[in-house]
Amino acid sequence: MKIRTIAAVATVAAVLVATAACSSGGTSSTSSSGTAGKTLTYWASNQGTSIANDTAVLTPELAKFKKQTGITVKLEVIGWNDLQTRIQTAVTSGQAPDVVNIGNTWATSLQATGAFMPYGSSEMTAIGGASKFATTALSTGGAPGQTVTSVPLYGLVYGLYYNKKMFSDAGLTPPTTWEEMVADGKKLTNASTGVNGLAIAAGSYTENAHFAFINAAQNNASLFNKAGKPTFTSAGVVDGIKRYLDLMQTDKVSPVADAQYDNATQSTSDFANGKAAMIINQSNADGTINAAGMTSDQYGVVPLPAPSGGKKVASFIAGINLSVFKNTKNKTGALEFVKFMTSAAEQGVLDKPYSALPVLKGVTPTFTTNTAEAKTFSDIYNNMSQPLPLVPAEDQFESTVGKAMNALFATIATGGTVSTSDIKTALQTAQDQVTATMG
Amino acid sequence: MAVTEARPRAGSPSPQTGTKAGPTRFRRKKPAGWWLPFVLIAPAVVFEILIHVTPMLVGIWMSFIKLTKFFIANWSAAPAAGLSNYHLALDVNGALGASLLNSFLITCAFTIIVVGVSWLFGMAGAVVLQRSFRGRALFRTLFLVPYAIPVYAGIIAWKFMFQRDTGAINHFLADNLHLISATDKPFWLIGDNAFTAVVVVAIWRTWPFAFLMLMAGLQSIPEEVYEASAVDGARPFRQWRSITVPMLGPVNRVLVLVMFLWTFNDFNTPYILFGGAQPPSGDLISFHIYSASFLTLNFGFGSAMSVLLLLFLLLVTGTYLFILNRRSRNA
Incomplete structure (x- = not known):
């Protein structure tokens, strides 16, 4: 009995370790060893159509960098599903690359870990000075009042893509208010042809969190107060989220099937294949749309409209930022690499394959030959966007509110109804979860 | 010598x-x-301590400190948390405690159904394939396929099959069997059906193990016992109840325990099936702990939940073995 119990206890312990070890485990990354000064490790997030595509795009640029400086850059492109875990493991273990690019919404949360090198005045000078960056772009680099720990690399914003032919056939012009967008969507929704007004990725918690922010901002409501505490249940936030959910629930311009879309590529494909008249996507949707055979003259882009009387916020300032790990053994080289990647020449080269907006002052976008589209996106980026909350708990906002919205969309899709008080209850839970761990 | x-x-x-x-x-x-036995066992002990015991102790230590995103780059600076992480997890009136309790109850239901059904399937399969007939080896191999397929490949295939509009399951139910309306196909991976989906996939993955273990156990029951009982007029069900089940006792005891532990801790199935965001009805506890803490860099809280899970499983295992041992002594 005794021995068997001990054996059983050991078994349980062994099985449980799998859970406990999640934090300390993970793949061990190649550290930044090697000849200091001569090599760098760079983790790049997946920006192109595939990881192989990214490698193909970046390799010649890294060769160029080597020619200029003699520094070899070891590149690893990491898919989005793994990136967060990989960065966390790197931060926790100290086994980190020298330079990493991150989704800029994580900038403040990761800044709080203290693992990234702050770009103080000497570091800024080394990369060409803070003044070279567009003000909008640089505002995503970290919490206000603190030295930024990331600098912008690629700029992205949301725009409302519409199918030109569908609109002209129905005698419609692109919407300028949210109400017009809904009305157009209703007119263009046709069950017999299988066309829907607007396709959304309602099963993606990150997308949902973004739209929670944008719709709340249009109501002039914010998600965190000045003290950094969540205010998810304020009337403006609840109303904004309801407006977005109602696209599926009461307006029925988005099909219930979208509740299963856990990736914006799926809604983009619907648009490109003529199954949806509109999508709200970041400019890098161009790659997917063009790959599916839809050319840039077949669609137009306008800013996501606000409800009449609302604040004209069309997007948050999305994009990719570049950070240097504090414990790099080659700080000079790392800064030189950041300078290279954020130079006007490289921006011009890399914005094209990645459909990104320039993050530098006075540089014209190169990502599309469609000048109207380029102008619209630049205008949204510089004049109609706000950064996501620049607080350390931003990541918790995305995961709690985003997942709550997933569940609300699921309720709508499976035939239930979601009232304002249901939304408020769900957001109260999300808010309590964030508050409880803030301590 | x-x-x-x-x-x-x-x-x-x-x-x-x-x-x-x-x-x-x-x-x-x-x-x-x-010294020879000690030397022989030393590598095992050393690696056991390195790979199992140390991370577990570190995990327990982590549960007592405030290891949030502000300190993960420098663990030693994290302030002591006392029991506050445990308090958060166990306070069922708070949002975090309530969601943990909810997840725990879902996992209990999930485990009972998966282990029960897998055991029944495994037993049925093992008994049917005990008699020799043409093609028996083929069936034996076929039944073990889910166990042999890499986890990811198997579950991702289920994910495709469970899609609402393009999935094989809705196609089969609506267009072939006409059991459900073709215009109003159900969602399987979101909403309340997600629980059914994750249970089905977990049973599919678990039952071949029950089948394998019980089939091995059946080989040790002598044929004469069945023959003797047949002479006494025992029918197949009576034989199964009075001979097969009691004689498989030791196998069953281990089998149920192991399946319970694996199923309760199942992380792969919900993670691969639901991706980053689990639906509330499929909120299994391992994945819940992962997404409630590790995704937001609150390792202290996550460790506290893991330790609570460990204590619960130790309690269940201890009670289970205690009761079974007493029963077998009394018998």
Whole structure:
């Protein structure tokens, strides 16, 4: 009995370790060893159509960098599903690359870990000075009042893509208010042809969190107060989220099937294949749309409209930022690499394959030959966007509110109804979860 | 070697008669090669400590400190949290405690159904394939396929099959069997059906193991027992109830325990099936802990939840073995 119990206890312990070890485990990354000064490790997030595509795009640029400086850059492109875990493991273990690019919404949360090198005045000078960056772009680099720990690399914003032919056939012009967008969507929704007004990725918690922010901002409501505490249940936030959910629930311009879309590529494909008249996507949707055979003259882009009387916020300032790990053994080289990647020449080269907006002052976008589209996106980026909350708990906002919205969309899709008080209850839970761990 | 070994044995019958110093001198001398078992077991012990015990102790330590995103780059700076992480997890009136309790209850239901059904399937399969017939080997192989397929490949295939509009399951139910309306196909991976989906996939993955273990157990039951009972007029069900089940007792005891632990801790199935965001009805506890803490860099809280899970499973296992052992002693 005794021995068997001990054996059983050991078994349980062994099985449980799998859970406990999640934090300390993970793949061990190649550290930044090697000849200091001569090599760098760079983790790049997946920006192109595939990881192989990214490698193909970046390799010649890294060769160029080597020619200029003699520094070899070891590149690893990491898919989005793994990136967060990989960065966390790197931060926790100290086994980190020298330079990493991150989704800029994580900038403040990761800044709080203290693992990234702050770009103080000497570091800024080394990369060409803070003044070279567009003000909008640089505002995503970290919490206000603190030295930024990331600098912008690629700029992205949301725009409302519409199918030109569908609109002209129905005698419609692109919407300028949210109400017009809904009305157009209703007119263009046709069950017999299988066309829907607007396709959304309602099963993606990150997308949902973004739209929670944008719709709340249009109501002039914010998600965190000045003290950094969540205010998810304020009337403006609840109303904004309801407006977005109602696209599926009461307006029925988005099909219930979208509740299963856990990736914006799926809604983009619907648009490109003529199954949806509109999508709200970041400019890098161009790659997917063009790959599916839809050319840039077949669609137009306008800013996501606000409800009449609302604040004209069309997007948050999305994009990719570049950070240097504090414990790099080659700080000079790392800064030189950041300078290279954020130079006007490289921006011009890399914005094209990645459909990104320039993050530098006075540089014209190169990502599309469609000048109207380029102008619209630049205008949204510089004049109609706000950064996501620049607080350390931003990541918790995305995961709690985003997942709550997933569940609300699921309720709508499976035939239930979601009232304002249901939304408020769900957001109260999300808010309590964030508050409880803030301590 | 043989000589030195024989010495203590030869000496031992005499101690009563000899002086007091004699036997102690003999006893103190250890047999040559006494160290060999220790050396043989040492690598196992060292790696066990390194790979299992140390991370577990670190995990327990983490649960007592405030290891949030502000400190993960420098663990030693994290302030002590006392029992506050545990308080958060166990406070069922708070948002975090309530969601943990909800997840725990879902996992209990999930485990009971998956282990129960897998055991039944495994038993049925093992008994049916006990008789020899043409094609038996084929069935045996076929039944083990889910166990042999890499986890990811198997579950991602289920994910495709469970899609609402393009999935094979809705196509089969609506267009082939006409059990459900083709215009109003159900969602399987979101909403309340997600629980059914994750249960089905977990059973598919678990039952071949039950089948394998029970099939092996059945080989050890002598054919004569069945023959004798048949002479006494026992029908197949009676034979199964009175011979097969009792004689598989030791196998079942281990099998149910192992399946319980695996199923309760199942992380892969919900993670691969639901991706980053689990639907509330499929909120299994391992994945819940992962997404409630590790995704937001609150390792202290996550560790506290893991330790609570560990304690619960230890309690269940201990009680289970205690009851079963007492019963088998009384029998």
